[in-house]
Amino acid sequence: MQQNLNYMYPQIFWVDGCPSAPPSAPSAPSITPFPPSVPDRSRKPRINRERRSIGFLVISLLLLLAFTGVGLSMFQIFHLEKELAELREVRSAWLEQSMKNEARTAAHLTGNPDQWDLPLAWEPISGHAFTNGIQYRDQGLVINETGLYFVYSNVLFRGSVCSSQVLTHIVYKKNPALLGSHVLMEDKSINYCTGQKTWARKSYLGALFKLRKMDSLHVNVSKISLINFEESKTFFGLFKL
Template sequence: MQPPQGRAGFGCRGDEPGGQVRPVPLPPVQQNLNYCPHIFWVDGCAETGAPCAPAVPTAPFPPPVPDRSRKPRNKGRERGERGSAGFLVMFLLILVAFTGVGLSIFKIFHLEKEVDELREAASAEHIPPAAQKLTGDREENLRKEARRAAHVTGNPAQQGLPLEWEPSSGHAYTSGIQYEERGLRVSEPGLYFVYSRVLFRGTACDTQLLAHVVYKRNPASPGSLVLMEDRATNFCSGQRMWARSSYLGALFRLRRMDSLHVNVSKIALVNFEESKTFFGLFKL
C-alpha cells in the first residue's frame, strides 16, 4: 500500500527515497503585511512563492431598520399637553399667592385687634380717678341731653284753653322737659322736633270751623308766637256722625325758657283718648 499523495505541509520533495516527507523551509516573512504565502497542491506536493490574491472587499453593514412599533407623535397634541401643563402650573402658583395674601391679611387683622385691646387696657389703667370722674360726669350729661324729650296725652278734665295734658301716666313721660302751666317748657336751647295730634268728632254735621294751633311763649318776649296751625271747614256731610284727625309736626330752634302750648277751636269736639290726642317734642 502506497502512501497518500498530496499531503499538505510546510513543503515536500517528491524525489526523496522512500517517499519520505521532508520539511522545506519557507521564505522569511517580508515586512509587507499584504504578503501571505499560498500553498498549491502539485503532484502531491505544495508549491509556494505565488503572490497573494487581492483581498476580497468586505461588504458594508446595511443601514439600521427603523423601529416601526413606535408611531410618530402628533405635534399638535404635544403642544396641547404642554400648554395644559403650563396653565396648571400657573394656576397653582396664583392659588398659592392668593392663599399667602389671605393669611397675611388675617394675621394683620388679628394683630391690630390685639394692639387695640392692649391700648384700651393700658388707657384704663393709667386714667387718674379725677379724669375718670370727669369722664363719667360728661357721659352722664350727654345721656341727660339725649333724654331731653316729652310726650303728654289727652286729659278729659279740661278747664278751658289752652289744652291740659297728662304728663306721667300711661304712655306719657317727660325727660329734661318740664310740664307746667298746661305747656312744655325747655331748659336748654337747641333744635327740637315739635308735634301734636288732635282728633275731632261729632254727632251732627254743621259748618263750624275746626282749628288746631301750636304756639310758644317766652317770659323775655311779650305775647305768643304761632308755630303750626291747621284749619278745616266742610269736613262732613249729611246728618250722620263724623270724625277728623289733625296732625302738626315740624322742626324748630327753641330758646331757653320757651314754653309750648296747644289750642283748639272747640274743646267739646276733641276726643281725649291717649292714642288719639297727644302732644310732645324732643331735642335733636
C-alpha cells in the same frame, strides 16, 4: 603544614562603616517592603458631606415649619385682637347711643279729658307719657336749653252732628321776656262732614323750630268738647336734635 587562612575565614569588607560580604560572594537581592495600605479616604468625606446636607435640610425644614407656625399664631392673635377691638367699639357705640337716648331731651304728653278751659291740659307721666329734660308746667312744655327742636301735635276731632263750625288746631309759644304769644303751627278745617252722620277728622302738626330757654309751648283747639282724648289719638310732644 600551613593552612590557608583565607579559606577558613571569609573575608569581610567595610563599606561606609558597615560590614559587607566580599565582592566575590553574590549578595542576596534586597527586597523593599511594601508600605502599609492607606485607607481610601475619598469616599468617607463624601458620605459626611451628604449627611451634613441632609441634616441641614432637615433643620431648615424644621425651622421653616416653626416660623410658619409662629407666623400663623401671630396672624390668628392679630385677627382675634382686631375682632375684640371691633366688638369693643361696637359695645362702646351702643352704650354711648343708649346713654344719649336715655339723656335725650324729649317729652311726649297724652290727652287728658279732665279739663274745661284752654290751652289744652295734658297727661305728663301715665301710660306712654313722659318728660325728660323738659318741664311740664301751666299746661305747656317749658324749654330748659336753647337749641333745635322738633315739635309735633295730633288731635282727633269727632262729633255726632254735622255743623259748619271751623275746626282749629294751633301750637304756639310764649316767653316771659316777650309780650303775647307766637303761633308756630296752625291747621283749620271746613266742610269736614256732610248731612247728619257721625264724623271724625284728624289734625296733625309737626315742624322743626329753634327754641330759646324759657320758651313754653301750648296747644289750642276750637272746641274742647269735640276732642277725643284717647292717648293714641290726641297727643303733644317734642325732642331736641
